[in-house]
Amino acid sequence: MKATPSLQDAINAVYSAFSDVRRPVTMDASPVKNRALIDKILMPMSLKKLTGDDLGYYFASAMTTIGDSRDFRYFLPRILDIATQEAGENGFQPWLIVHKLIYANWDLWPAEKRAAILDVFSSAFMSAAHRDPHEVPEAHEWLTGLMLLEENPEPYLAVWRRGDPMPSLLQFAATVNWYCPSPGDREGIGDFSEAIQHRILDWLNNPATRALLEEGSSRASEADEWNFQLALSKLDGLQAEDR
Structure with missing residues (x-):
């Protein structure tokens, strides 16, 4: 889904809100996990250069068998960014992002970080609400996320x-x-x-x-x-x- 100006502003804001979270150098993981795929996303590079294919393996197991909540906070802006472009692909469904947020106790995070996340969900819904559902993800995907977050x-x-x-x-x-x-x-x-x-x-x-x-x-x-x-x-x- 091509970002509208308001959605792009929300995406930029969430990157800014989480810019104080440092890139993890390593992440604990279950021994059954593919270490090469995990190490790939830990290489020094711009967060924005990571693709859905790069992050999909990590996201599916984030905080359960790969990494912790701090690691998740680092990758979250890019996860949200990718989800607005390819919701549902590589597992980046809005409702699943919400379940990860709840697992990470997001309600205890600083207010500016929580507000930035909600703004992405809200702006993504508004971006989809007036566009052909044959061409973009259906708006209710983002609305479901908002309601699971008690909006x-x-x-x-x-x-x-x-x-x-x-x-x-x-x-x-x-x-x-x-x-x-x-x-x-x-x-x-x-x-x-x-x-x-x-x-x-x-x-x-x-x-x-x-x-x-x-x-x-x-x-x-x-x-x-x-x-x-x-x-x-x-x-x-x-x-x-x-x-």
Whole structure:
């Protein structure tokens, strides 16, 4: 995903916020790990030159069987940077980054570091929210990360409006389809706190959500209409269950 100016500013800010973390010279690792792949990312070089292929092996096992939380803090800006470009590739899913942050006790980190991380997630969501989901990662991937970090989803869910261009409406439909639980199964939102779950359900049950899906369905191409029809069908099932 090509960074918008605001997303690029957020990425630059997270590099700056973590610039005081020194590059690790070595990292402890399980003996079953590939030492050559670990040592490769420890070579003296600019952090920004590390690629997703370079960091993917480390990231998958960061802090569990490779390195500690301080090592993770050093690599985190580049991990976030790469994730905004290739979310899902090499394992850099936003939700998995969040689980790593929680494992690293990120809530105890300095406020400026936490704010810089949240700004990347927020800016990445906004960057994707109005772009064709066929061409960029779906916005809900970043929104899921924000909600797992206990951020209020309401300002993000309110970014879509009547009259938005079709790429925006397709992102909206994808978000409804992702979070709207199937009848009898609310597992899709079960990872969030109870307060977050209530906000998602309020949004799904809001008449404005249905109205925007209906508008999208009426304007969509034949190839894309199914996205809106599926979302409307899922809303029907949710509302019938709640009666």
